[in-house]
Amino acid sequence: MRRIGIFIIVVFFIAIPSSYIHASEGVGVGRPVPTFRLLDENNREVDFGTLIDRATIIYFTHNACHYCTQIIALLKRAEKKFSREKLRIIGINVMAKDKELVRAYKEELGFTFPMFAGNREDVLRTYRINYVPVLVFVDSRKIVRKVVGHYIHEPVLHEIIREIIEK
Amino acid sequence: MLSRRDFLKNSLLLSGYLLVGERFVHADTIDDSAVKAVSLNVTYITEILNPPKRKDIKIWIPLPYTDAEQEIQGMKIESRLPYEIMEDKGTGNRMLFFRTDYLRKGDSITMRFRFRRKASGIIEDRDADPQRYLRPSEWERWDARITEFVSRLVGDERDPVRVGRKIYDAIISRLKYIHEICGRGVSTITFEEGLGRCDEFHALFRSMMMLRSIPVRWEQGIAFPYPSEIKKRGEFEADCINAHSWVRFYVGQGRWFPVDVSEAKRRPDLREYYFGRLVPNRIKVSTGRGLTLSPPQKGIINTFAYTYIEAGGLPVIYGHNYRNRIRYELIGIET
Numbered sequence: 001m002r003r004i005g006i007f008i009i010v011v012f013f014i015a016i017p018s019s020y021i022h023a024s025e026g027v028g029v030g031r032p033v034p035t036f037r038l039l040d041e042n043n044r045e046v047d048f049g050t051l052i053d054r055a056t057i058i059y060f061t062h063n064a065c066h067y068c069t070q071i072i073a074l075l076k077r078a079e080k081k082f083s084r085e086k087l088r089i090i091g092i093n094v095m096a097k098d099k100e101l102v103r104a105y106k107e108e109l110g111f112t113f114p115m116f117a118g119n120r121e122d123v124l125r126t127y128r129i130n131y132v133p134v135l136v137f138v139d140s141r142k143i144v145r146k147v148v149g150h151y152i153h154e155p156v157l158h159e160i161i162r163e164i165i166e167k
Numbered sequence: 168m169l170s171r172r173d174f175l176k177n178s179l180l181l182s183g184y185l186l187v188g189e190r191f192v193h194a195d196t197i198d199d200s201a202v203k204a205v206s207l208n209v210t211y212i213t214e215i216l217n218p219p220k221r222k223d224i225k226i227w228i229p230l231p232y233t234d235a236e237q238e239i240q241g242m243k244i245e246s247r248l249p250y251e252i253m254e255d256k257g258t259g260n261r262m263l264f265f266r267t268d269y270l271r272k273g274d275s276i277t278m279r280f281r282f283r284r285k286a287s288g289i290i291e292d293r294d295a296d297p298q299r300y301l302r303p304s305e306w307e308r309w310d311a312r313i314t315e316f317v318s319r320l321v322g323d324e325r326d327p328v329r330v331g332r333k334i335y336d337a338i339i340s341r342l343k344y345i346h347e348i349c350g351r352g353v354s355t356i357t358f359e360e361g362l363g364r365c366d367e368f369h370a371l372f373r374s375m376m377m378l379r380s381i382p383v384r385w386e387q388g389i390a391f392p393y394p395s396e397i398k399k400r401g402e403f404e405a406d407c408i409n410a411h412s413w414v415r416f417y418v419g420q421g422r423w424f425p426v427d428v429s430e431a432k433r434r435p436d437l438r439e440y441y442f443g444r445l446v447p448n449r450i451k452v453s454t455g456r457g458l459t460l461s462p463p464q465k466g467i468i469n470t471f472a473y474t475y476i477e478a479g480g481l482p483v484i485y486g487h488n489y490r491n492r493i494r495y496e497l498i499g500i501e502t
Contacts, residue, residue, distance in 0.1 A: 062349070064475075065485065066349075066404065066485050067486075068486075069484055095466070104220075104221065108487060108488065109487055125356070129356075130351050130356040131348035131364075131367070133348070149362075
C-alpha cells in the first residue's frame with residue numbers, strides 16, 4: 001500500500017504541469033546554470049559555479065519558511081544516500097546579505113553544505129526567486145535539468161537526483 | 168423515500184437548528200457568501216523548539232485588535248517571560264515584545280481570546296491619509312512591462328472601481344495560484360512568471376493600482392477555514408503558508424474598497440463576491456509591508472503575520488528554533 005502511495009506521489013510530481021516548474025530567461029531547463037560570486041559564512045567571495053563539478057542541487061531558502069527547514073532534512077539524507085562524491089548540495093539563503101546570517105543558519109541547523117548570502121537583486125532576478133523553497137537540479141556538465149518551486153517529497157527528490165546523476 | 172438513516176440525520180439537523188436558532192447554522196449547510204459573521208475562541212501559541220544559540224533574544228508577536236470588522240475580547244497572555252505591549256505609531260500595528268538572553272526548549276507564549284469577525288465591505292476611514300498608500304514597498308516597484316500592460320488594460324479610465332475591476336480580472340486571468348510556498352511578493356517577477364499566492368497577487372495588484380495613482384492599503388492576517396469547511400475545533404500552523412493578505416483601495420470620501428484577488432482565483436464561485444467584500448474567515452493582525460517593528464528589529468520584515476524572533480540581531484529559523492500554532496473552537500456562524 002505504502003509503495004503504491006509513493007508511486008502515485010512520484011508520478012504526480014513528474015507529471016506536474018510545466019507552469020509549476022520554475023523556468024525563465026535566466027534559469028531554464030536545458031540551459032547552462034547561471035552562476036555568481038557570493039559571500040560565504042567566512043565572508044569569502046566564492047564563484048559557486050566552481051563547485052558544480054558533479055550532479056548538484058542549488059537550494060534557495062530563507063529563515064521564515066517551514067517547508068524549507070523540512071527540506072534541509074531531506075537534503076541531508078539525500079547526501080548520505082547518494083554520497084558526496086556523486087551529489088553536491090549548495091544552499092543560497094535569500095534573506096542573507098552578508099556572512100552573519102549564513103553563519104548563524106549553518107550553526108543552528110548543522111548545515112554542512114556550502115551556503116551563500118543570496119539577498120542580491122541580480123541573483124534573485126536571474127533565478128526568478130519570488131518565493132521559496134526553490135530547488136535547481138544541475139547535472140555535472142552544469143546544465144539545468146529541473147527546477148522545482150515548491151515543497152518536494154522525498155521519493156520525488158530521489159528520483160530527480162538519480163536522473164541528474166545519470167546524465 | 169427517505170432512508171431511516173437520512174430521516175434520523177435530518178431530524179437531528181432540524182432539532183439542532185431549532186435549538187440553536189436561525190442565526191447560528193452548521194458549517195455543512197453554509198454558503199460562504201451569505202455569512203455575516205464568525206465567532207471563535209482562539210489560542211495562539213509560540214513554542215520554542217530549539218533555543219537559539221545566540222543571546223539577546225527578541226520576540227515580536229502581532230497583537231490583533233478590535234476595529235470596524237473584528238472584535239477581540241478577553242485577551243489573556245501566558246508566558247514565564249515578561250513582556251510589553253508596543254504600538255507602531257506609523258501603522259497602528261500592535262505587538263507583544265519579549266527580550267531575554269535565555270530560552271528553554273518547550274518555552275511557550277500563549278494568547279487566548281474570543282474573536283468575532285464580520286463579513287466586510289467598503290469601510291470608511293477618514294483619518295487615513297491616502298497619499299501614504301501610494302508609496303510602494305521595495306517589492307512592489309513596477310517596470311516598463313507592467314507600465315505598458317496597465318496602460319493598455321486601463322486606457323483612459325479614471326474611476327477607481329472600474330480601474331480596480333480591470334486589474335482584478337486581469338490578474339486573475341494572468342496568474343496561476345500555488346499554495347505551498349513562502350512568497351516574497353515581488354511584483355516584477357510575479358508579472359513575468361505568472362505564478363504565486365496571496366502576497367504575489369496583491370503585490371502586483373497594488374503596483375498596478377499605484378501606477379494609476381490609486382492608493383492601496385495592505386492588510387495582513389491569518390486565514391481560518393471557510394465557514395463552509397470549518398470544524399467545531401481545529402488546529403493549524405501560523406506560518407507563511409497560512410498567513411494571508413488582502414488589500415483595500417481608495418475610492419474617495421474616506422472610503423476603502425476591499426479585494427481579495429488570490430481567493431477569487433482559488434474560489435471562482437466567489438469571484439464577484441471578492442471584488443468589494445471579504446469572507447470573515449480571517450483575522451487581521453497588521454497592516455503594511457516592509458515594516459519596522461517596535462522596538463525596531465534588525466532584519467527585514469516583508470509582512471508581519473506571525474511571531475518574529477531575532478537572536479543576536481539575526482532572524483532565527485522557523486520550524487527549527489520555534490513554531491506557531493493556532494487552535495480554534497467555533498462558537499457560531501451568523502448568516
